[in-house]
Amino acid sequence: MTETLKVGAGDTAPAETHVPKLYGEPLPELPRDLYIPPDALEVFLDAFEGPLDLLLYLIRKANVNILDIPMAPLTAQYLEYVEAMRRSNLELAADYLLMAAMLLEIKSRMLLPRPAKTEEGEAEDPRAELVRRLMEYERIKLAAARLDALPQVHRDYEWATVWVAEKVAERAPEVSLHDLQAVWLALMRKARVKQHHRVQREELSVRETMGVVLRHLQGRGYVMFEDLFAATAAQAGMAGMIVSFLAILELARESLIEITQSEALAPIYVKCRDVATLQA
Amino acid sequence: MLQLYKPEDYKRVLETALLAAPEPLSLADLKKLFDEDFDDDTWRTLLDDLKRDWADRGVELVQLASGWRFQTRPEYQVFLDRLKNERPPRYSRAVMETLAIIAYRQPVTRGDIEEIRGVAVSPNVLKTLEGRGWIDIVGHRDAPGRPALYATTRKFLDDLGLRSLAELPPLAEIERMIDAHANEAPEIPATPDIADDAATPPAQGDAIPAAAEDGLFGPAG
C-alpha cells in the first residue's frame, strides 16, 4: 500500500513554489489539487458541508480504499487545506479544527506498534471510528441526493385543484331516523309522566275505553287498527292495549264501528258507523 | 422535454394547466404555455373542444370574467358535502317534535300536535317543514273549523332513505322500550297475537296519506 495519494494527471503545477511544511513537518508530496487561488478558497469552502465531506472528497478524488486510508498523506492534505484557510484569514469552523486534531491523533497512533490480537480477532484499527463515520456520512449524502431526485410537489408536479362551485343556497339541516326516534321516545315518555296519576286513580274500564276509541275514530274515516291501539297504549301501556282490544270487539258487537280488511294479512281499518249522530 | 405535435397534445397541456391552476387562467396566461403563437380562433377551438370533452363529467370547464377554470357541477355538491367534517345545521326541538308527531301519527291537525306537545305550535314550525317539502296538507278533519290534516310526503321518505313509512322505527317497539323504562315492576305478559299485531307496521304505510288525498278514506261526510 503506497502512502502517497495519487493526484489527477491533468493538474498543472502551481506557480508558487515553497517547501510545504505543516506544523514543522515536511510534506512528502505536494497536494496539488489543494492549491487554490485565495479568492477561490471561500467558494471552495462553501462547496463542502463540513470536515467529513471534505475528507470524503479527498479520499474519492485520490481513489483510495476507504477501508485502508493512507493516514499520513490524507492528514497532510487536510492540514494543508486548513493552513490555506488560515493564511487567507478565513474564519475556521470549529468542526474543521476538531477533525484536524482527530486526524493527527489517529496518525500518531498508527506509528505505534499494534497491540496484541484480542480473543475476538484483530485489534481495533485506530482508523476504525473515522471510517465508520465517513461511511455513514457517505450513505446519508447519497440518500440526500436520492431524496432530492424524487419528484417533489410544487417543484416537479402540482396537485390538481378544481374549484368547488358551492351552491349559494344554505345547507338544509339533516335529520336522521335516529333523531326522529329519539324525539318521539322523549315525547312519549313525557306524555306518560303527565298521565301517570290519572291512570292510577281511574280504573280502566272497557266502556270508558270504548268512548276513547269512538272519539278517536270521530271525523277520521278509516283508521288503522294499529293506530287505535297506539292511541290507547300511549295512555295505559300493555294493560290499556288489552282493554282497547276488548273495547273494539264490544263496539263492533254493538254495531257502532265497522272493521274491514281487504284480504288476509292486509291492514285492518276501523271506521265509525254513523259519524253524524256521534258528532259532539 | 415533452414534444407537442397534434392538437390533442396541446389540449392535454391545456387541460393539465387548468386542472392544476388555483385561479382562473386568462387567455393571456394560457398563451404563455406554448412557444407557438396561435390566433384567437384556434384558441377558441381548443378551449371549446376541451369544454366538450368534459360535457358529461362531474367537473366542467367554464369561462369567467377573469378567465377559464374547471369547477364542479352543482349536482355533485351533495356528494362533496358528505366529505366535509363540519356539522350540518340542526332543526330546533319544536320542529323535530312536530315532525316526529306528524310522521308517527299522521294525518294530524295542528291541534293534535299541540295536544301531544302540550304547547302551542308556531306557524313557522309547520312552514319550515312544508318549505322543506317534508309535510303537506292531505285533507281537513270534519270538525269545527275544518282543521288541516298534515302528513309526511314521499320526499320525506326519500330524504331519510326510507322506502315507506313502514320502515320508521315501529311505534309498538318504542312504546315497549318506554314501558321497560317506566314501569319496570309489573310485567304484564302480552298475548303474542296482540303484541305482534301492534308491532307490525302497516305494509303500505305511505299509502295512507295518499289514500286520504284521493278522498277514498278522507273525512266522512
Place this chain on the structure above:
Amino acid sequence: MLQLYKPEDYKRVLETALLAAPEPLSLADLKKLFDEDFDDDTWRTLLDDLKRDWADRGVELVQLASGWRFQTRPEYQVFLDRLKNERPPRYSRAVMETLAIIAYRQPVTRGDIEEIRGVAVSPNVLKTLEGRGWIDIVGHRDAPGRPALYATTRKFLDDLGLRSLAELPPLAEIERMIDAHANEAPEIPATPDIADDAATPPAQGDAIPAAAEDGLFGPAG
C-alpha cells in the same frame, strides 16, 4: 338528487371528489361519498379503473401515504412553470442531508444529526423543514437536557409521492454500492457513478455558505 346506477356513475362522483379535494382522500373518506357500502375489492376496482382512465393524460391518480389524489405528471411541469412567477427554491445540501438523516434514522435528536454530518446544525435548517410540514417533534429522549426527537410527517411522504417510509430509496442498496466500491483494489478505478457522485463537489448554487449556515468559530490561531 343525482341518482347513481352504473359503475360509471360512481366513478364520476369519485373523480369529481378527488379532483376537488384540497387534501388526499383516504378510503375511509371516499366511503362517505356513497350510501352503499362496497367491499374493499369493489373499491380497488373502481379506483384502478379510474386510474386507467387517466393513464394517457397530463394528470394522474396516485396513492399516497394519506390517501388518493390527482396530481400532474412531472413531464408537464415545464409547461406549468411558465405560468409561475417564481420557481420554488431547491433546498440546500445541509437541508437535504438533515432531512435524509431524519427520514432514514428517525427518531433522531439534533445531536444525532450533528454527529452524522460532522458539523453543527443551524436552527434555520430544522425550521425550514418544520415550516414545510415535513418533520415534527415526536418526543424527547430520556437524556440530559431531554433533547427533542424529530421524525418525518405524513405530509413529507405525500409531497414526495410516497405511500410509506418503506418506499424511500433503500439505504441498503446505497450500502452495497459503497461496499462494492470499498472492496475493490485501490488501483482499479471505482464504479464511475459512485466516484462521480461522491467526489464531485456540489454546484455552488446548491450550498448555503458555511459561514451563514453552520456558525463559524473564531480565526484559527
